[in-house]
């Protein structure tokens with residue numbers, strides 16, 4: 001089977017990139033934007049950085065912000081209703097993965113109403129039409145949802161998150177402006193940055209990895225591991241540092257890769273933790289990353305040795321096995337340096353059986369390079385129990 005690659009039609013990068021948004025809307029003749037953002041971003045004036053530009057350009061817009069972190073089916077369905085009532089003809093989504101994923105699902109259902117139940121979009125959805133024209137503006141440096149063909153929705157009744165994969169959902173235009181991420185507190189900078197590193201490392205070791213995806217993942221690992229500490233320090237001190245720009249780019253480059261080849265057991269387990277305990281996605285990914293790398297080492301040692309090089313480890317004189325261990329150690333050190341916890345609040349022994357079942361059913365699991373038994377996944381979860 002041929003390898004497929006899907007990317008945004010247009011993307012803008014760098015400080016001040018949001019100034020391109022009004023022009024992208026106006027030149028296509030759209031009349032009204034449906035702005036999809038979350039309540040905190042509205043409250044802290046992050047959303048307004050873009051809507052002020054729309055106002056200045058005389059572009060009408062209406063706001064939808066009923067979106068919680070780890071967004072739910074209801075957030076999507078209410079959004080579809082709000083879109084129809086708004087009279088808008090395009091979407092501008094401003095936020096982290098939660099806002100962008102909700103917007104992607106809304107845009108898909110508006111154009112493919114037979115999927116209005118949302119749950120039927122799980123897995124590889126057979127939609128006929130491309131989502132409503134969307135401009136995506138990330139405010140975290142993590143998920144890269146602005147360039148991926150995935151979105152993740154939570155079903156609270158079934159206590160599970162489900163991944164939807166659909167080439168029709170990729171935003172048409174991505175605007176990756178580090179200034180939109182400048183207000184992230186240190187904890188969020190760390191968690192979302194480690195999510196991005198997880199995308200890059202899982203993407204580099206996933207079953208479907210090939211030259212084109214390797215190119216993006218290797219560069220993303222370099223960018224993220226050399227910029228996250230600075231971005232974190234900047235967020236803590238409030239002083240400008242060089243890390244934000246590199247993180248904005250690094251997370252996007254990771255997304256260009258993993259969106260096209262998939263992930264693995266870390267994300268499968270992380271989705272399960274978030275569904276059960278509302279663990280922030282990046283924290284869940286980060287605490288599991290060295291554990292997943294260790295588990296996969298028997299089948300991807302060579303690739304992990306290359307990860308060590310991308311992370312700046314001097315592997316000269318090391319065996320492949322030693323270099324792979326050095327990559328795992330480098331990930332642990334980076335996590336510790338940005339204060340990621342090593343254990344998951346709420347995780348108890350009696351939940352392990354269900355968590356392992358859910359992780360093995362997650363759409364990210366089949367990408368993992370090594371097969372895991374139910375008992376092995378239980379054991380992996382046990383490693384992050386307090």
Ligand SMILES: NC(=O)c1ccc[n+]([C@@H]2O[C@H](COP(=O)([O-])OP(=O)(O)OC[C@H]3O[C@@H](n4cnc5c(N)ncnc54)[C@H](O)[C@@H]3O)[C@@H](O)[C@H]2O)c1
Nearest residue numbers: 040069070096097098139140143145148150151152183184
């Ligand atoms: N579509 C994909 O390819 C993909 C990939 C990975 C993760 N995800 C999903 O994305 C979601 C997580 O997204 P996330 O980690 O970006 O966080 P998020 O969107 O859930 O936001 C978390 C919190 O951070 C706040 N926040 C965001 N940007 C901020 C800023 N600039 N300043 C201050 N506060 C800010 C938000 O208001 C929110 O309260 C999860 O549901 C996850 O499953 C999607």
Ligand SMILES: [Fe+2]
Nearest residue numbers: 143195281285
């Ligand atoms: Fe992720």
